[in-house]
Amino acid sequence: MNASRRAWPTVAIVSMVPALCLLVLCFLANEFITSAYAGIRGTGKYCGVVIFDRWDTCFLLSGDFITYVSESVKSKLRPYSGRAMQVDASDVFQPTNPGDALIRKYEIVGPAPAPDEWSMVDGLELVARSDFGQGGAPVFWIEIRNTSTSPISVDLSAVGPTLLASTRDAAHFGSDGRSAAVITRVSLFSALAGEIMRDGVRYSWSSAIPSLSYRPDRFLLEPGQTMKARITFSAPAGEYQFICGYGGGVHEKKSIASNAISFDVDARGIATLVR
Secondary structure (H helix, E strand, O other), X not given: OOHHHHOOOHHHHHHHHHHHHHHHHHHHHHHHHHHHHOOOOOOEEEEEEEEEOOOOOEEEEEOOEEEEEOOOOHHHHXXXXXXXXXXXXXXXXXXXXXXXXXXXXXXXXXXXXXXXXXXXXXXXXXXXXXXXXXXXXXEEEEEEEEOOOOOEEEEHHHEEEEEEEEOOXXXXXXXXXXXXXXXXXXXXXXXXXXXXXXXXXXXXXEEEOOOOOOOOOEEEEOOOOEEEEEEEEEOOOEEEEEEEEEOOOOOOOOOEEOOOEEEEEOOOOOEEEOO
């Protein structure tokens, strides 16, 4: 400590204590927020619906989270396409944190464990349909249907609309295939709209739920009821696919996925369905 610091009067040091405490609290709060959004993807068990997209890239979809499965080992999961499975990953690569990960070695454990009552997915059906209209913008409806005979509590933060794209920079997103999710880790509860820049390219989205005057974290869906949400994307010319997941995080239990919808966007921003 230098002489000038030793000469600080006691009163000055005491007066700094509240400020220092506030600084520490702000730092801790920032660390907590960062940790909440970041997540180190290590070895261990992963769950999700097995998806092979239009480019044959394989991933596990669990709500608004994606975990890619390497091209070299994806064939083991092909018989389980569309099913919620659990794998035990012994080699996981995550290029960025926060960011999606790539499973490079794993063993299939079996069907994803059933969730608890608070995270019920049985009895729910998730359906996606396009609504491009005359303007040709990539607009989609997500329908969550209660096909059971009992009310089901639906968690909006676990509904994850996901936009996949053909990209030569898939490795930047965690994928080693021909495609990657350019919009992911977005839920119907987290934001009404947003945008993301990928290598100077802007992708944006917005959502609306006509039946809800505000967005609670949870709402009750009665037997036979359907909740509809409208998702609008803005993306540059290219090849895309839309899919939506509902369920927990990457290490959680059973989840469900909607049907996938393939489309292309031309230089004018007009979307066209691809069969």
